[in-house]
Amino acid sequence: MTDLVRQHLIDPEICIRCNTCEETCPIDAITHDGRNYVVKFEVCNWCNDCIGPCPTGAIDNYRNVSATQSYSLEEQYTWDVLPAPVDAQAGESEMPEEVARITEIAQAGQGGPASPPWSAAHPYVNLFSPQKPTLATVSGNHRITAMDATADIRHLVLDFASVAFPVLEGQSIGIIPPGCDEQGRPHTMRLYSVASPRNGERPGYNNLSLTVKRVTEDHQGVPTRGLCSNYLCDLQKGAKVQVCGPYGTTFLMPNHPGASLLMICTGTGSAPMRAMTERRRRRLPLNEGGELMLFFGARSAAELPYFGPLSKLPKQLIDINFAFSRVPTQPKQYVQDKIRERHQDVVRLLKDDNCYIYICGLKGMERGVDEAFRDICRMAGEDWDALLPQLKAASRYHVETY
Numbered sequence: 204m205t206d207l208v209r210q211h212l213i214d215p216e217i218c219i220r221c222n223t224c225e226e227t228c229p230i231d232a233i234t235h236d237g238r239n240y241v242v243k244f245e246v247c248n249w250c251n252d253c254i255g256p257c258p259t260g261a262i263d264n265y266r267n268v269s270a271t272q273s274y275s276l277e278e279q280y281t282w283d284v285l286p287a288p289v290d291a292q293a294g295e296s297e298m299p300e301e302v303a304r305i306t307e308i309a310q311a312g313q314g315g316p317a318s319p320p321w322s323a324a325h326p327y328v329n330l331f332s333p334q335k336p337t338l339a340t341v342s343g344n345h346r347i348t349a350m351d352a353t354a355d356i357r358h359l360v361l362d363f364a365s366v367a368f369p370v371l372e373g374q375s376i377g378i379i380p381p382g383c384d385e386q387g388r389p390h391t392m393r394l395y396s397v398a399s400p401r402n403g404e405r406p407g408y409n410n411l412s413l414t415v416k417r418v419t420e421d422h423q424g425v426p427t428r429g430l431c432s433n434y435l436c437d438l439q440k441g442a443k444v445q446v447c448g449p450y451g452t453t454f455l456m457p458n459h460p461g462a463s464l465l466m467i468c469t470g471t472g473s474a475p476m477r478a479m480t481e482r483r484r485r486r487l488p489l490n491e492g493g494e495l496m497l498f499f500g501a502r503s504a505a506e507l508p509y510f511g512p513l514s515k516l517p518k519q520l521i522d523i524n525f526a527f528s529r530v531p532t533q534p535k536q537y538v539q540d541k542i543r544e545r546h547q548d549v550v551r552l553l554k555d556d557n558c559y560i561y562i563c564g565l566k567g568m569e570r571g572v573d574e575a576f577r578d579i580c581r582m583a584g585e586d587w588d589a590l591l592p593q594l595k596a597a598s599r600y601h602v603e604t605y
């Protein structure tokens with residue numbers, strides 16, 4: 204039917220409210236309230252920039268509607284599930300010309316959604332939804348920053364008993380804190396990266412671990428209390444937790460022998476890096492080869508999660524570069540500064556077709572890392588702006604910031 208147009212929608216049933224789509228959208232077509240993320244019909248131009256980064260696929264939905272009777276933002280804010288599609292004969296199967304063109308470009312390898320490394324293991328996703336979560340039992344809750352540190356970061360171990368909950372390094376899970384919001388609705392799910400390898404925090408047991416920071420202020424330093432982070436940090440052994448997921452299909456580690464990893468993180472962005480490093484440590488006897496190089500930033504050693512265990516890892520396993528920004532009598536250092544110090548080795552890895560790059564942490568670190576890569580490539584006679592698209596096209600460059 205010629206009077207129908209395609210309206211871009213977000214599935215509230217599987218959306219994990221991670222804000223990735225809103226941050227990614229170049230034209231501010233996505234917004235949210237305390238309940239749902241929604242798309243502005245009159246603004247969205249179907250550029251598809253938001254499709255690939257979405258960890259659950261919730262963003263990849265549409266309905267055919269009349270151009271004069273599209274779903275309003277107010278309607279979308281009230282949804283718990285997407286409305287049923289119109290009859291396929293009314294045009295549901297038709298693809299607008301611009302969307303078809305974007306699809307063809309992606310299939311031709313010139314862009315499109317992000318993809319995992321070619322050898323990554325198959326990820327399972329959406330086994331448990333916010334509407335039908337599973338229960339896990341807390342089997343451990345350990346502080347992993349110094350007792351006098353301002354950051355209270357916890358290593359939380361969740362046991363799933365007989366419930367099948369397979370996860371891979373780089374995936375995330377959703378946690379639903381108990382209680383209701385000001386409107387009387389159950390609290391929405393929060394997303395946390397898994398910090399343990401695929402065979403669990405304790406091999407042979409059906410468990411996994413998370414790295415959780417107790418939030419007491421926002422990114423601008425304004426005092427606030429993180430609802431879910433404080434809930435998790437205060438949990439005692441034996442407590443039950445509502446869990447959803449797993450989520451994530453692209454931020455996965457390569458699975459073939461000889462692959463190298465260049466990892467850059469700050470704070471709790473270390474969770475997926477710990478999972479990948481521990482996976483490699485457990486497989487050291489197999490002599491699979493490949494390098495691990497880590498750049499890890501924090502205010503000080505006391506504020507850095509896993510500092511003790513990281514310091515004890517064998518040198519032949521991983522090349523660790525700490526960057527501390529608040530150490531008395533010492534100049535501030537950030538991960539980008541350490542990258543510049545190690546420019547020869549970093550450029551070598553960037554140019555190695557068998558090396559995969561992972562960046563995880565606060566959103567503000569992206570620009571600094573990008574500028575450092577540009578600087579060290581220039582020093583080596585390379586063009587970072589030309590190299591970066593090649594890395595992405597080869598599924599070698601993966602970023603998760605928040």
